Amino acid sequence: MKTNIATKIKEYKARGIKLTHQRLAILEYLDGNTSHPSAENIYKAVKRKFPMMSFATVYKTLETLRQKGDIIELTIDPLRRRYDPDIKPHHHLICIKCKKIADIEADLPIVIPDEAKKEGFEVTGNQVEFYGICSNCKSKENHNH
Amino acid sequence: MKTNIATKIKEYKARGIKLTHQRLAILEYLDGNTSHPSAENIYKAVKRKFPMMSFATVYKTLETLRQKGDIIELTIDPLRRRYDPDIKPHHHLICIKCKKIADIEADLPIVIPDEAKKEGFEVTGNQVEFYGICSNCKSKENHNH
DNA sequence: GTTACTGCAAAGCTTTTGCATCCCT
């Protein structure tokens, strides 16, 4: 869901964070984005609007946004880090064929296992990854048979 | 749980996989290992026994083992890949303070969300990450108050 | 005018690769 960028700008100013064109372009690209982009995806997309944009700025901005709690870093891709502007706890469907990652917004009833309690581990959150085959890859499979 | 290395050797030979000293050392180190070691962890540990061991061999062996289905690659650490000889589906407790990762062997009752069915996504597996604070870090916290 | 951000290039890590040599089978 897209949020109002103007609102975001006010919030940032109130927090003493400078809003440069580059940052606004990154914020705009990420706003409501459910594609779990990597730093490179973001860099390429934003460079179209701001050809002077550098990779370092992308990384530094992502780190700033992460520290502010505006985005989360996903560790679901073994090759690179991906970013998600959806900071609400949510789960993922990962296609083992095409590697596409989709969100699951549903609030799943996750049971905290006895092992955690036994070990004195205080669970504060959870994240489920569902592996499988997306409808797209499934129909491709059928074509080959 | 440790498996019989001798049995593994027979299996490997039967599959036409050469068993070098290096591979045996890696297999031995991984057998029953629940520390989710990175390639570097493995390299350092095995180098103690085989000082001639190279990093490339570690990576190549890990890739071979992964292809054979003897280990799984974990994507739960944003900084590096980690490996797990426990190929049974299982879940993880991740301490957000010390980053330690513990296994949960329990079979959790995971509900396949309606969103997956709606999208025609065929779920074949799942993996839950529980985030929180381990007992060790919790007691340290209390000391500081 | 300050302060913080940008862009560049260099460096730092992790992982992969090419190739000559070695050693399991």
Add this chain to the structure above:
DNA sequence: AGGGATGCAAAAGCTTTGCAGTAAC
């Protein structure tokens, strides 16, 4: 003996960092 594995070093990705110049406030 043959073929795959090893070790080295170089390269390839991804990410971070230092610093001078620049833009936001």
